Amino acid sequence: MKNTILIMGHKSPDTDSICAAIAYAELKKTLGFDAKPVRLGKLNRETKYILGYFKIEEPELVTKIIEPQSEDMKQDIILVDHNEKTQTIDEADNANIIEVIDHHRIVFNTANPLYYRAEPVGSTSTIVAKIYKENGITPTKEMAGLMLSAILSDTVIFKSPTCTEEDINIAKELEKIAEVSIETYGKDMIIAGASIEGEDLADVVKTDIKLFEFGTKRLLVSQVTTAGVNKLLETKNQIIEVLEKIMKEENVDGVVLMLTDIVLEGSELLSVGKYASLIGVGFNAKVGADSVFLPGVLSRKKQIIPKLTEILI
Template identity: 40%
Template sequence: MSKELVFGHQNPDTDAIVAAKAFSYLENKLGADTEPVALGEPNEETKYVLNHFDEPALRVITKAAPEVDKVMLVDHNEPQQSVSDIADVTVTHVVDHHRIAGFETTQPLFYRAEPLGCVSTVVYKLFKENKVEIPAKLAGLMLSAIISDTLLLKSPTTTPTDVAVVKDLAKIADVDYETYGLAMLKAGTNIDSKSEKELIDADAKSFEMNGSTVRVAQINTVDLDDVFKRQAALEAAAKDENKTEGYDLFLILATNILNSDSELLVVGAPTEPVEKAFGKKLANNRLSLPGVVSRKKQVVPPLTDAFNA
């Protein structure tokens, strides 16, 4: 049996890193030969999580085909979010919680996707279904991933299943998830030490919307003013990436994790679908989006509808 690589999306967040580790562990327990890897370095929040549980970071790859013939995907399925040579390898497994777009294979595969707040919640269910015990350290990592993706269970993507799984994982890991979760989220909001390019690249995904390539980055903070005092520099960085990477539109969603409000910075064109999606007019290239915290559920769907209208 040849080894397979397991990885999440580019610009990995905590869930992409943890889900790769967790699903690889499960598959190996079930008899597979896999290695979890990452498509980028961990962000500050993920570094906090790994340090807290004394867990090593994953090896970073830029291509898979030189190493393996087959791969397993977690926390994504869209090709533009995956490894650069995804077309040159066979995808045997996908475990996800996002929309399915632009994904096809020539061979049958294992595909598990559920509309839950975090893919680590889906992986948890797979552990239970296969009667594989979750070690305490891995439980702590998976707990962290769910806290991250659901903003400590405050995001509208949160489901009752996510809540129940968080409580169970917290017991296994022996963690006070509310205290730990807030400290973890705050660890990821220190933006002063980062360049504008680092800020817009840390948590960004690309989406094809009716012929336009839309890049959506999210920056978590505890003070939106800390982000927008750098608006001109952020716009310049986004314009540069639009030019070099071929994006039509770059959206920067700055989210206050304490009050669950966001502000959207729009760079590029067309802007009309953005205004239509949220029913507001741009002012100074910005839109105020109170109560919006989820790119997956509150930003991408209305944008997609507006572009397709």
């Protein structure tokens, strides 16, 4: 008997990684395959809210692929929302990657042909929803809800520069099936995810932090999406302390934090390290200020990293 296909998003899963995996597994099952969504890490608050809202169970945690006893006992896996080796399950070489569904750049090599579907859209769930349509299958209310949530999350309710017309059109179709309102549900979802009540500030900053090299300078850049930047900034000193601690622990030249506010539609940029004032000047902060609000700035990839490159190299 062929083993169950495991469908998984990337490590440190975000909403798209989890929702695309669940919705795609459901489609595979409808098409007659034995498939199961799994997760490679802890769910974030936003994803938990979404699964709770649509009453869907958390996928099982799987962290590595066990070496098979023989080649034909290899575990079949499908990667969604990622393709790079560094982002996938440990010991992935022990598995047989039969499909990839993704919306990121491609850094991928295989020995055999496989089903690989990448599109330059805002969210993997947009592609999964298209595959439902291509197969003539209408998703259930719950699956439509998960895919819609992932699109709203990845595109920050259509405001991110990564959002395409296709994301918006698919989201509007899913909105009807899911019986929610993009406007109100989307905000509730992002606010639920942005709540850091009772959470450790360092954990929050580390949730979506990535290392970038600018010439010889190594900086960590974190993004936290919220609906109440001003409330958060009441504890700015504590945040700065947390950033400085991370900088020392990780032995980097600086830490930059984007506090992205979905309601204000902009980001407060905080930075520590010896290039902090250089960064401040580059982003037109007031002299001496340790942070600056950037209206309209929502994307780390498209708006912050290119500017940091310009300033630091």
